[in-house]
Amino acid sequence: MSSPIQSDFTAWQSPIYQQTALIVIGVIFLGGIVNFLLRKKNQYSMVAWASIKSWLIFAPIMFGLLGLPFPVPFIALTLFAIAGAKSYFQIMGMFHRSPFVYIAYVGILGLAACSYYDNLVAYNSMPMVVLGMLCLVPLIQRESKNMIQYISLALLGFIFLGWSFMHLALLLNYENGIYQLMYLVILTEFCDNTNLAISGYFRGSKIFAEISQRRTLMSTFVSIIMTVLLAYGMRHLLPDRGEKYWLASGLVASFGGVVGDLVMAVFRKDAGVKTVGPFVLGRGDFLQRMDRLIFVAPIFYFVMFALKSLE
Secondary structure (H helix, E strand, C coil), X not given: CCCCCCCCCCHHHCHHHHHHHHHHHHHHHHHHHHHHHHCCCCHHHHHHHHHHHHHHHHHHHHHHHHCCCCCHHHHHHHHHHHHHHHHHHHXXXXXXXXXXHHHHHHXXXXXXXHHHCCCHHHHHHHHHHHHHXXXXXXXXXXXXXXXXXXXXXXXXXXXXXXXXXXXXXXXCCCCCHHHHHHHHHHHHHHHHHHHHHHHHHCCCCECCCCCCCCCEHHHHHHHHHHHHHHHHHCHHHCCCCCHHHHHHHHHHHHHHHHHHHHHHHHHHHHXXXXXXXXXXXXXXXXXXXXXXXXXXXXHHHHHHHHHHHCC
């Protein structure tokens, strides 16, 4: 069975990809200069500068990897998923239960294969396969203490950091899939960083203040509006520039990103662990670069599928 994607295809060969990468990196660089000059003005400026620093490193790496010939983008997304799962298991304190962790990793590799061969039926069957394997561990080890907890946490980690996140790899099988992936990541990160950068300038109620103090209602609303406008401005990356496509993309990236970030904040708060080591220079760890996509990726994938089916 062969992959549906030409193995010699390189996104860097496309002027659209080159121009988009240069524009995004250029905007980040200019934003970095502004934030560097204002970084000591207040705590929000410091947060914005920390985020910009990390993106000055991460953005070129992301565009570089996604622009390489296939299957490099599939491999890169798989490694990101495994790294995110590793951070999750560190937060949950599960490395001493290695069989559960390794089964989650194997499941992610299985998802990568399903994505590469565009086998959606097998992809959606993987959670049941992983659950079955996890349930065998206490039987093989002849142990029952805390096994329900370990099985549940391992399956939850696989679902979020594997099955959900790897919908980005499934996107690569769509028309202009590499551009849609790039489009989605840009929108999601733009919404989050804009929200954080302007939250100090909009007083008022915090959303879910018991979980996170970083966002106000007004800053969230403004960041959503700005993200939808960006979705319109970058709609050339979608195979269809129709209003329903870019509008749906902007809303999914905005709302899904906020939910993903808050859900992982719940996990961290419950576990009593804020970060598990640096990702790159700047704010947060590796998982904080992925958490917004755990809801955005599958919702975006199926929304695009549904919109195409309605035509």
